[in-house]
Amino acid sequence: MAESTFDRVCAIVREQGGLDDTELTEDTKLSDVGLDSLATVEIVMACEDEFGIEIDPDANPTTIGEFVKLVDGLLEK
Template sequence: MATNSITGASFSMRSLRHHFNPTLAKPEETTTEKVCKIVRKQLALPDDSNLTGESKFASLGADSLDTVEIVMGLEEEFGIAVEEDSAQRITTVQEAADLIDEILKKQSP
Protein backbone atom coordinates (compact mmCIF):
# COMPACT_ATOMS: atom_id res chain seq x y z
CA MET A 1 0.00 0.00 0.00
CA ALA A 2 1.34 3.46 -0.94
CA THR A 3 1.14 6.46 1.38
CA ASN A 4 1.06 10.05 0.20
CA SER A 5 3.65 11.87 2.31
CA ILE A 6 1.86 15.22 2.06
CA THR A 7 -1.62 14.21 3.16
CA GLY A 8 -0.88 10.89 4.78
CA ALA A 9 -3.62 9.33 2.63
CA SER A 10 -3.10 5.75 1.64
CA PHE A 11 -4.43 3.83 -1.30
CA SER A 12 -3.84 0.59 -3.09
CA MET A 13 -3.72 -0.08 -6.82
CA ARG A 14 -6.55 -2.52 -6.28
CA SER A 15 -8.85 0.22 -4.97
CA LEU A 16 -7.90 2.51 -7.87
CA ARG A 17 -8.74 -0.18 -10.41
CA HIS A 18 -12.05 -0.72 -8.66
CA HIS A 19 -13.04 2.94 -9.09
CA PHE A 20 -11.90 3.35 -12.70
CA ASN A 21 -13.49 1.03 -15.17
CA PRO A 22 -12.67 1.96 -18.79
CA THR A 23 -15.53 -0.20 -20.06
CA LEU A 24 -17.93 2.21 -18.36
CA ALA A 25 -16.42 5.26 -20.09
CA LYS A 26 -18.89 7.01 -22.38
CA PRO A 27 -18.10 6.49 -26.07
CA GLU A 28 -17.55 9.52 -28.28
CA GLU A 29 -20.71 10.75 -29.99
CA THR A 30 -20.82 10.33 -33.75
CA THR A 31 -21.36 13.30 -36.03
CA THR A 32 -24.86 12.01 -36.79
CA GLU A 33 -25.71 11.81 -33.07
CA LYS A 34 -24.47 15.36 -32.53
CA VAL A 35 -26.53 16.58 -35.50
CA CYS A 36 -29.61 14.83 -34.07
CA LYS A 37 -29.06 16.57 -30.74
CA ILE A 38 -28.81 19.98 -32.41
CA VAL A 39 -31.88 19.35 -34.58
CA ARG A 40 -33.88 18.33 -31.48
CA LYS A 41 -32.80 21.52 -29.73
CA GLN A 42 -33.47 23.85 -32.67
CA LEU A 43 -36.89 22.33 -33.38
CA ALA A 44 -37.80 21.92 -29.69
CA LEU A 45 -38.34 18.18 -30.16
CA PRO A 46 -38.52 15.86 -27.14
CA ASP A 47 -35.25 14.16 -26.16
CA ASP A 48 -36.81 10.77 -26.86
CA SER A 49 -37.96 11.69 -30.38
CA ASN A 50 -36.79 9.10 -32.89
CA LEU A 51 -34.30 10.83 -35.18
CA THR A 52 -32.08 8.92 -37.58
CA GLY A 53 -29.80 9.82 -40.45
CA GLU A 54 -32.76 9.47 -42.79
CA SER A 55 -34.87 11.99 -40.86
CA LYS A 56 -35.87 14.84 -43.16
CA PHE A 57 -35.93 18.34 -41.72
CA ALA A 58 -39.21 19.11 -43.54
CA SER A 59 -40.85 15.97 -42.11
CA LEU A 60 -39.84 17.18 -38.64
CA GLY A 61 -41.68 20.46 -39.24
CA ALA A 62 -38.67 22.60 -40.14
CA ASP A 63 -39.20 25.53 -42.46
CA SER A 64 -36.42 27.41 -44.27
CA LEU A 65 -35.70 29.63 -41.24
CA ASP A 66 -35.47 26.56 -38.99
CA THR A 67 -33.02 24.99 -41.42
CA VAL A 68 -30.85 28.12 -41.36
CA GLU A 69 -30.88 28.01 -37.55
CA ILE A 70 -29.95 24.31 -37.60
CA VAL A 71 -26.99 25.07 -39.89
CA MET A 72 -25.91 27.93 -37.61
CA GLY A 73 -26.08 25.57 -34.62
CA LEU A 74 -23.98 23.03 -36.51
CA GLU A 75 -21.41 25.67 -37.42
CA GLU A 76 -21.13 26.70 -33.79
CA GLU A 77 -20.95 23.14 -32.45
CA PHE A 78 -18.31 21.95 -34.91
CA GLY A 79 -16.39 25.22 -35.39
CA ILE A 80 -16.95 25.24 -39.14
CA ALA A 81 -18.39 27.50 -41.82
CA VAL A 82 -20.97 26.06 -44.22
CA GLU A 83 -21.26 27.75 -47.60
CA GLU A 84 -24.75 28.97 -48.41
CA ASP A 85 -25.17 26.76 -51.49
CA SER A 86 -24.15 23.70 -49.47
CA ALA A 87 -26.51 24.65 -46.64
CA GLN A 88 -29.43 24.91 -49.05
CA ARG A 89 -28.87 21.35 -50.26
CA ILE A 90 -29.09 19.80 -46.78
CA THR A 91 -32.43 18.06 -46.34
CA THR A 92 -31.65 15.19 -43.93
CA VAL A 93 -29.69 14.59 -40.76
CA GLN A 94 -27.26 12.31 -42.63
CA GLU A 95 -26.64 14.89 -45.36
CA ALA A 96 -25.75 17.40 -42.65
CA ALA A 97 -23.45 14.90 -40.91
CA ASP A 98 -21.74 13.97 -44.19
CA LEU A 99 -21.17 17.64 -45.07
CA ILE A 100 -19.71 18.32 -41.62
CA ASP A 101 -17.36 15.33 -41.89
CA GLU A 102 -16.28 16.51 -45.35
CA ILE A 103 -15.57 20.06 -44.11
CA LEU A 104 -13.69 18.79 -41.06
CA LYS A 105 -11.62 16.44 -43.23
CA LYS A 106 -10.63 19.35 -45.50
CA GLN A 107 -9.62 21.39 -42.44
CA SER A 108 -7.35 18.63 -41.08
CA PRO A 109 -3.66 19.05 -41.90
Protein backbone atom coordinates in the same frame (compact mmCIF):
# COMPACT_ATOMS: atom_id res chain seq x y z
CA MET B 1 -16.25 7.64 -25.88
CA ALA B 2 -16.85 10.78 -27.93
CA GLU B 3 -20.25 11.31 -29.45
CA SER B 4 -20.48 10.66 -33.17
CA THR B 5 -21.18 13.44 -35.63
CA PHE B 6 -24.61 11.88 -36.18
CA ASP B 7 -25.44 12.06 -32.46
CA ARG B 8 -24.22 15.65 -32.19
CA VAL B 9 -26.16 16.78 -35.29
CA CYS B 10 -29.30 15.03 -33.98
CA ALA B 11 -28.91 16.81 -30.63
CA ILE B 12 -28.67 20.17 -32.42
CA VAL B 13 -31.72 19.40 -34.61
CA ARG B 14 -33.75 18.34 -31.56
CA GLU B 15 -32.73 21.44 -29.61
CA GLN B 16 -33.32 23.92 -32.44
CA GLY B 17 -36.59 22.32 -33.51
CA GLY B 18 -38.03 21.50 -30.10
CA LEU B 19 -38.07 17.83 -31.04
CA ASP B 20 -37.18 16.31 -27.66
CA ASP B 21 -38.90 12.97 -28.12
CA THR B 22 -38.60 12.62 -31.89
CA GLU B 23 -36.63 9.69 -33.25
CA LEU B 24 -34.23 10.83 -35.94
CA THR B 25 -32.48 8.67 -38.52
CA GLU B 26 -30.17 9.49 -41.40
CA ASP B 27 -33.18 9.34 -43.71
CA THR B 28 -35.30 11.74 -41.64
CA LYS B 29 -36.27 14.73 -43.77
CA LEU B 30 -36.17 18.02 -41.90
CA SER B 31 -39.48 19.04 -43.48
CA ASP B 32 -41.11 15.79 -42.26
CA VAL B 33 -40.44 16.75 -38.63
CA GLY B 34 -41.83 20.25 -39.13
CA LEU B 35 -38.63 22.23 -39.70
CA ASP B 36 -38.90 25.07 -42.19
CA SER B 37 -36.13 26.94 -43.99
CA LEU B 38 -35.61 29.32 -41.06
CA ALA B 39 -35.14 26.40 -38.67
CA THR B 40 -32.69 24.86 -41.15
CA VAL B 41 -30.64 28.08 -41.16
CA GLU B 42 -30.60 28.02 -37.35
CA ILE B 43 -29.42 24.40 -37.42
CA VAL B 44 -26.66 25.29 -39.89
CA MET B 45 -25.46 28.12 -37.62
CA ALA B 46 -25.59 25.88 -34.54
CA CYS B 47 -23.59 23.18 -36.39
CA GLU B 48 -21.01 25.78 -37.42
CA ASP B 49 -20.61 26.81 -33.77
CA GLU B 50 -20.58 23.23 -32.45
CA PHE B 51 -18.02 21.90 -34.92
CA GLY B 52 -16.00 25.06 -35.64
CA ILE B 53 -16.71 24.88 -39.38
CA GLU B 54 -18.19 27.14 -42.04
CA ILE B 55 -20.99 25.64 -44.10
CA ASP B 56 -21.48 26.92 -47.65
CA PRO B 57 -24.60 29.10 -47.72
CA ASP B 58 -25.62 27.34 -50.94
CA ALA B 59 -25.55 23.94 -49.26
CA ASN B 60 -29.10 22.79 -48.79
CA PRO B 61 -29.19 19.59 -46.74
CA THR B 62 -32.70 18.18 -46.51
CA THR B 63 -32.08 15.08 -44.37
CA ILE B 64 -30.16 14.34 -41.20
CA GLY B 65 -27.80 12.12 -43.20
CA GLU B 66 -27.01 14.95 -45.63
CA PHE B 67 -26.22 17.22 -42.68
CA VAL B 68 -23.90 14.60 -41.18
CA LYS B 69 -22.08 14.04 -44.49
CA LEU B 70 -21.72 17.78 -44.98
CA VAL B 71 -20.26 18.26 -41.49
CA ASP B 72 -17.97 15.22 -41.75
CA GLY B 73 -16.70 16.42 -45.13
CA LEU B 74 -15.86 19.85 -43.72
CA LEU B 75 -14.19 18.35 -40.65
CA GLU B 76 -11.87 16.29 -42.88
CA LYS B 77 -10.50 19.42 -44.59
